[in-house]
Amino acid sequence: xxxxxxxxxxxxxxxxxxxxxxxxxxxxxxxxxxxxxxxxxxxxxxxxxxxxxxxxxxxxxxxxxxxxxxxxxxxxxxxxxxxxxxxxxxxxxxxxxxxxxxxxxxxxxxxxxxxxxxxxxxxxxxxxxxxxxxxxxxxxxxxxxxxxxxxxxxxxxxxx
Numbered sequence: 001x002x003x004x005x006x007x008x009x010x011x012x013x014x015x016x017x018x019x020x021x022x023x024x025x026x027x028x029x030x031x032x033x034x035x036x037x038x039x040x041x042x043x044x045x046x047x048x049x050x051x052x053x054x055x056x057x058x059x060x061x062x063x064x065x066x067x068x069x070x071x072x073x074x075x076x077x078x079x080x081x082x083x084x085x086x087x088x089x090x091x092x093x094x095x096x097x098x099x100x101x102x103x104x105x106x107x108x109x110x111x112x113x114x115x116x117x118x119x120x121x122x123x124x125x126x127x128x129x130x131x132x133x134x135x136x137x138x139x140x141x142x143x144x145x146x147x148x149x150x151x152x153x154x155x156x157x158x159x160x
Contacts, residue, residue: 037108039080040115043072043092043101046122050076054092056118061087061105085110092118 039058043051054072058080059065067088072078078090090103103118 035111036082036084037110038113039083039088039090039106039108040113041078041090041103042117043076043078044117044119046120050074051092051120052076054078054118055095057091057093058083059089059091061089083108090116090118092120 041056043054043056045051051072052074054076055069056072056078057069058067060067063086067083068080070078070080085108087105087107089105091099092101092103093099101118101120103116106114106116108114
């Protein structure tokens with residue numbers, strides 16, 4: 001009879017240990033859900049050398065709003081902490097607030113750390129820009145002007 005109680009006692013202890021372990025594991029797995037995210041990045045010249053003390057700002061592309069600003073370190077590195085869940089991009093701006101370069105868009109979820117790069121375009125002759133992709137320039141000009149998006153309620157006229 002004693003061995004039966006000893007077996008039941010061990011089984012209860014084992015189940016309690018499993019319960020405590022799974023609670024600790026699950027609690028750790030879900031701990032980051034309410035925490036804000038972090039954005040880390042670096043600003044580079046076109047030759048991959050860092051841009052020291054660069055002015056950068058974080059823009060929420062879902063709302064178009066400016067979320068935060070920062071100054072890069074001597075090695076071109078910057079950090080935005082306490083970033084809420086959304087889609088963002090990082091803008092490199094001049095001392096006068098003009099957008100010089102735009103990094104790629106990214107999405108951040110609670111508790112995540114995202115790394116990004118903002119790279120200055122290479123210096124080209126004045127006419128070389130006429131024959132290249134102008135999308136980055138258009139995005140930079142639109143964000144400087146505060147344009148979030150545009151569209152129309154009219155029916156499409158494209159024959160698709």
